[in-house]
Amino acid sequence: MKCIVGLGNPGKKYAQTRHNIGFMVIDELLKRNQWSLNKSKFHGDYAMEIFGDDKVIFLKPQTYMNLSGESIRPLMDYYNVNLEDVLVIYDDLDLPTGKIRLRQKGGHGGHNGVRSTIDHLGTKEFKRIRLGIGRPSTSIPVVDYVLGSFPKAEKEDVVISIKNAADACESWVKGTSFIEVMNEYNN
Template sequence: MKCIVGLGNPGRKYNKTRHNIGFMVIDELLNRHHWKLDKTKFKGDYALENFSGEKLILLQPQTYMNLSGESIRQVMDYYDVDLEDVLVIYDDLDLPTGKIRLRQKGGHGGHNGVRSTIDHLGTKEFKRIRLGVGRPASPIPVVDYVLGTFPKAEKEDVERSIGHAADACESWLAGKAFLEVMNDYNN
């Protein structure tokens, strides 16, 4: 069983913000396959589906970003998901808007959702897809920036990065080794 987690904040007011781009990738996968997040438990909304003969959990933690790891840990424990079968998707200030970067491990880079995930999983070694949201050009506090929406000028880049991240997820789910998926999508 594989588990793909999109990090974000619950509630309408955060719906299309930079910090919720992980949720947007999950939404893209749901839309492509006509799936629904029809279960609410483990401090999250999730779907149990099948893809290429593989059981799959799609998860959007509802704990708010800073406590995301709580939901991930509970789902992993309940469904007995191995760490190697978890993929976490989130926003990254250090990548330009529209860029994605896949990694097999790493630190939190100041991202509180990733910090919580590391704390609750007890390791930095989990698969991840980082989607660039860029840094604020003006002296806007980072919190205000990530909780803001993307300007219209970035819409095409954002949609493309969400699509590429969803493609990468599907490639991994179809059985391609994550290292190969990294090579395909990090170029």
């Protein structure tokens, strides 16, 4: 069983913000397959579906970003999901808007949702897809920037990065090794 987790904040107020791009990738995967999040437990909304030959859990933690690990760990434990079968998707200030980067491990890079995930999983070694949101070009505080919406000029790049991240997830779930998926989507 695989588990794909999109990080974000719950509620309409945050729905289209930069910090919620992980949720947007989950939404894209669900939309492609006409699925919906139909379960609420473990401080998260999720769906369990058959995709290819595997069961896949799609999770959106509802704990707010900074406590994401409080949702991921209990769900993994309950469903006996192995760490190597978890993929976490989130925003990254250090990548330009529209770029994605896949990694098998890494630090939190100042991202509190990833910090919480590392703390609750007890390791930095889990698969991840980082979607670039760029850095503020003005003196706007980072918290206001990540909780702001993408400007119209970036929308096309954002849509492409979401689709690429969803394609990468599907490739991995269908059996392509994560290293091969990284090689394809990190170019």
